[in-house]
Amino acid sequence: MRIEPLTCAIGAELIGVSLADAARDDALFAEIKAALLRHKVLFLRGQDIGRADHVAFARRFGELEDHPVAGSDPDHPGLVRIYKTPDQPNDRYENSWHCDGTWREAPAMGCVLRCVECPPVGGDTMWANMVLAYERLPQHVKELIAPLRARHSIECTFGAAMPAEKRLALKAQYPDAEHPVVRTHPETGEKVLFVNGFTTHFTNYHTPANVRVGQDFTQGASALLQYLIAQAAIPEYQVRWRWQPGSVAIWDNRSTQHYAVMDYPPCHRKMERAGIIGAPTF
Template structure:
């Protein structure tokens, strides 16, 4: 099948037109999709009425999928490859754990030893207004740094924490489980993309501190880098429609769920996560 691409913003992103994921994607088409993925960092597939099985199968074309053992409460009970991004209430009436998912600037699974290569998020039910997601081009952000700042961050490692999000009914037991499943992981602040060879910042609001530095010493630089990377010229804002599938490259982007919608409106999306290459190490 022949595809065409429509740019989504100056910073990053392209819509892939002329593709039907449910009907299957041949090798030549997939090669073109993969080339666009590396070029634009984000790909949008609109109007994709797929089953969960088809969503998973298409995702596997990009690599091995994470079964989300680090986030067992958030994955689908029958499809561990699917992470539920939903504000649907629990059976007891309390808000779902996913209500606040993603409302910090981050790259997916950065708090693991094998952080995500890519994520494919499918919109099933979205609010009529809001519920947007913002993405930042971390390659452009790195390249815009001064030579002195590049030298400063080149060899730093950020300590990423997996439990940095709001959970409505957080108990001591739940907090202990989170710490056990997701001990702190150090990641390089500057990563070289394994396919394009370009350098990108690897930072976000889940970074607590830098290795061999205190949190107080680290915070001003973490805050600066996050603010710098999320400047408007580096950012794309996505407004979701039902049956959107959005694919992004976690190795050179970070993102933020805005939470800009009425809390009474249902927002339900499902995500697959493509495993990347090992880059982290456990730290105390």
């Protein structure tokens, strides 16, 4: 296996390896996991594997999770089908910088995404290194956000277009989760900026140290949150991947965000994603 970094900030391509082999080879899997922790997202071309091998490889990281809105393959629970077709012009949940499932108390540890069908041009996906995004914040911002926690909501995102009854039922099933604004990666010990498109507000900003008058809270907290969320959009923290059928991306969901570029209508784009169950952030 050869590892070719794609940018100075994030991402590497694995060459000369089959994920079907890695699903059964402990030493090879250990090499891939070490590379993932180092580069945060890994890419492979020409993976002529089926759903069973896809799931088997992803399960080496941990058990898989279903998605309450996106559909899973009935024969492979946890393998979510992200199929975009020309008759879905308003389906735009992916083209926002986000970290998968932060509306859960235990967001996903990582994901393995395989391209089944893609347009001839367009449909790329971008990832951002949120460890680097935190490291390069001004020191006074780091000090301000160190104790902060924030809420993340499925109701305000996936549920927003649902009828009220379904939206409220979704929220009852997945109440808004609270996570630290700065998360510590459980395996590397790195500090991670952990707010994204699912984040709605800070839960402990309104203190005498931060709020003199109402505007400090309503406008001040909102402006700070939007500033932090916008860090993922800085190109120096990113890598961009052009898909081909059989391409695979593996990412550490704890230290990255991603954005699926929706620039390909009226073409089809069919992806299958195995999301690995994570742990609470505390």
